[in-house]
Amino acid sequence: MILSVRDLKVSFRTDDGPVRAIDGVSFDLAESEILGVVGESGSGKTVSLLAVMGLITDPNAIIEGSIRYKGRELVGLPARELRRLRGNEIAMIFQDPMTALTPVYTIGWQIAEQIRAHRNISKSKAMERVEELLAEVNFPNPHEAMSRYPHQLSGGMRQRAVIAMALSCNPALLVADEPTTALDVTVQAGILDLVRKLRATHKSAVVFITHDMGVVSELADRVMVMYAGRIVERGSRTELFSDPQHPYTRALLGSIPPLTGAKPRRLPAIPGSPPSLLRLPQGCAFGPRCPVRYEPCLTGKPDLGAATHAAACFRVAQA
Amino acid sequence: MSGEMTDTDRPILETRSLGKRFSIGTRFSAEGRRTVHAVDNVSLTVRRGETVGLVGESGCGKSTLARCLVRLYDISDGQLLFEGDDITSKSLSELRPLRRRLQMVFQDPSASLNPRRRVGDLVAEPLRIHGKLSSREISARVAELFDLVGLQPDHVMRYPHEFSGGQRQRVGIARAIALNPDLVVLDEPVSALDVSVQAQIVNLLADLQEKLNLTYVFIAHDLSVVRQVSTRIAVMYLGSIVEEGPAEEVFASPAHPYSQALISAVPVVETTPGGTRKRIILTGDVPSPLNPPSGCRFHPRCPIAAERCRTERPEVVEYRPGRKVACHFPTISPAILPAHG
Numbered sequence: 001m002i003l004s005v006r007d008l009k010v011s012f013r014t015d016d017g018p019v020r021a022i023d024g025v026s027f028d029l030a031e032s033e034i035l036g037v038v039g040e041s042g043s044g045k046t047v048s049l050l051a052v053m054g055l056i057t058d059p060n061a062i063i064e065g066s067i068r069y070k071g072r073e074l075v076g077l078p079a080r081e082l083r084r085l086r087g088n089e090i091a092m093i094f095q096d097p098m099t100a101l102t103p104v105y106t107i108g109w110q111i112a113e114q115i116r117a118h119r120n121i122s123k124s125k126a127m128e129r130v131e132e133l134l135a136e137v138n139f140p141n142p143h144e145a146m147s148r149y150p151h152q153l154s155g156g157m158r159q160r161a162v163i164a165m166a167l168s169c170n171p172a173l174l175v176a177d178e179p180t181t182a183l184d185v186t187v188q189a190g191i192l193d194l195v196r197k198l199r200a201t202h203k204s205a206v207v208f209i210t211h212d213m214g215v216v217s218e219l220a221d222r223v224m225v226m227y228a229g230r231i232v233e234r235g236s237r238t239e240l241f242s243d244p245q246h247p248y249t250r251a252l253l254g255s256i257p258p259l260t261g262a263k264p265r266r267l268p269a270i271p272g273s274p275p276s277l278l279r280l281p282q283g284c285a286f287g288p289r290c291p292v293r294y295e296p297c298l299t300g301k302p303d304l305g306a307a308t309h310a311a312a313c314f315r316v317a318q319a
Numbered sequence: 320m321s322g323e324m325t326d327t328d329r330p331i332l333e334t335r336s337l338g339k340r341f342s343i344g345t346r347f348s349a350e351g352r353r354t355v356h357a358v359d360n361v362s363l364t365v366r367r368g369e370t371v372g373l374v375g376e377s378g379c380g381k382s383t384l385a386r387c388l389v390r391l392y393d394i395s396d397g398q399l400l401f402e403g404d405d406i407t408s409k410s411l412s413e414l415r416p417l418r419r420r421l422q423m424v425f426q427d428p429s430a431s432l433n434p435r436r437r438v439g440d441l442v443a444e445p446l447r448i449h450g451k452l453s454s455r456e457i458s459a460r461v462a463e464l465f466d467l468v469g470l471q472p473d474h475v476m477r478y479p480h481e482f483s484g485g486q487r488q489r490v491g492i493a494r495a496i497a498l499n500p501d502l503v504v505l506d507e508p509v510s511a512l513d514v515s516v517q518a519q520i521v522n523l524l525a526d527l528q529e530k531l532n533l534t535y536v537f538i539a540h541d542l543s544v545v546r547q548v549s550t551r552i553a554v555m556y557l558g559s560i561v562e563e564g565p566a567e568e569v570f571a572s573p574a575h576p577y578s579q580a581l582i583s584a585v586p587v588v589e590t591t592p593g594g595t596r597k598r599i600i601l602t603g604d605v606p607s608p609l610n611p612p613s614g615c616r617f618h619p620r621c622p623i624a625a626e627r628c629r630t631e632r633p634e635v636v637e638y639r640p641g642r643k644v645a646c647h648f649p650t651i652s653p654a655i656l657p658a659h660g
Contacts, residue, residue, distance in 0.1 A: 214586030217587070217589050
């Protein structure tokens with residue numbers, strides 16, 4: 001197992017009292033597996049992965065639980081140790097590539113620097129490696145691209161450069177946080193293709209965070225659906241999309257307009273909006289928006305259970 | 320269908336070879352003063368009661384075209400007609416009575432609502448500017464509008480930040496429909512919203528269209544949303560319309576290679592395992608409109624480009640009324656051709 005997360009809890013102390021952003025998240029990730037994490041804003045999908053990366057530096061954050069990377073506990077690991085892992089064995093790409101690029105150096109320089117931070121090789125060797133990497137992420141003219149500054153590249157090309165940087169040290173684990181959300185669908189298709197190719201060539205395990213069910217269904221081997229800081233459903237891609245169990249997953253899938261076939265006159269919409277983590281409802285967090293809620297949902301929080309395809313819902317458990 | 324013009328066939332808005340140029344840089348910048356053709360030679364007809372969806376990649380000029388349609392931008396070339404009346408170069412004061420009939424809803428409701436004013440006030444603003452209503456009539460109308468867009472009556476005293484994104488967009492819509500407009504241009508109205516909230520707003524827009532007999536021009540980069548709301552679709556590439564037709568037909572049998580690639584790139588949820596669609600992956604990026612390619616502007620990325628495409632720009636061909644394609648080698652399915660007899 002590359003990554004094992006057990007009962008991860010992240011809370012933040014705020015002026016309005018403690019906010020629990022993540023409430024008991026557990027999952028495993030195997031070599032060359034793509035895990036899709038789906039959720040809306042505030043569902044905790046980004047925070048849980050930032051915790052895995054050790055990137056929550058807020059002094060008001062409280063992180064509990066266990067995060068094991070190749071059997072090694074990451075929670076409580078000194079920053080120096082974490083830094084050795086990050087960028088080398090664990091890499092991350094974000095929605096906005098400019099958060100990972102500096103505008104004042106060329107793409108080639110930045111990727112080479114990243115390689116030399118983790119590997120003891122000469123500058124010219126690093127530059128050769130950069131050219132290979134840029135070719136691998138489908139830059140039409142990698143040699144020329146090395147001397148470009150980020151502002152001279154399009155959004156899709158910048159994201160490719162960041163992916164090249166993330167791959168520079170052959171990471172065992174790649175965490176991608178909405179890497180295609182800001183891109184056009186035509187460009188997104190190319191990036192998704194690239195992620196698939198990398199999994200095959202580098203055997204990297206990938207955690208892919210997105211709000212787009214379509215992206216997940218095209219890319220992921222297994223899927224985790226998050227709502228208000230908890231996993232509400234998990235399963236293989238086929239299980240989750242052909243037999244969704246949780247009312248939230250079902251409703252979310254139902255509210256996406258179809259791209260082919262007859263158009264419904266009205267879309268089956270989910271009422272209300274995702275809850276604020278400061279004012280979570282009693283009982284099941286999806287309860288107030290759920291079409292099938294009943295008494296137990298008002299008081300208890302349903303558990304996910306241990307099955308491979310599982311939904312945290314009293315109705316599902318009862319059926 | 321006969322050639323008789325019924326009320327629904329009459330264009331409410333029409334552009335004839337409309338163009339919008341921006342000049343960028345100064346004579347002191349490295350490349351000197353240059354001109355961008357953001358919108359180039361667009362002829363589009365919007366009929367009463369329909370929804371025209373504009374799709375295309377970022378930078379294709381769809382938002383610029385939308386702003387031209389409501390004369391938020393001055394038009395550089397061609398004509399803009401509202402109900403047959405040329406409004407291309409009308410002055411601001413001449414436009415004023417028209418403004419109430421042409422409204423716009425923007426993508427980011429938190430950027431288009433003044434954070435320091437109560438939402439009741441924000442919705443009342445267009446009524447104060449355009450109407451001759453008493454303050455009591457204005458309050459009654461605001462309450463009516465809040466009810467129409469699904470907001471609680473006691474929300475009028477709240478500030479924009481007290482609302483969720485979906486509710487803020489409802490406020491934006493209430494403002495746009497306050498004066499009973501005929502045409503509403505919606506620029507990415509659901510893109511900033513959570514997935515679970517998008518469907519609510521899409522349904523609200525459909526309900527309002529039916530109740531108030533509205534005509535929409537709808538822009539979104541989410542193609543499945545555009546298909547859901549639109550009766551007709553116009554696909555834009557680098558400032559021009561490359562394909563136009565009934566929404567479901569364009570999605571089911573796109574004729575232009577760009578539309579084909581665009582539609583095939585949309586990730587969809589596959590409920591049956593193994594059932595993958597054929598995908599056309601475009602190489603390269605959208606070229607800069609500062610330096611558009613010769614001939615057909617799509618040819619550097621087109622999978623079927625031939626020599627002719629490099630030199631000769633394809634004309635827009637109307638295969639049957641309302642079904643247009645600008646391509647030398649379009650995929651013409653039987654659905655596109657007019658029925659015989």
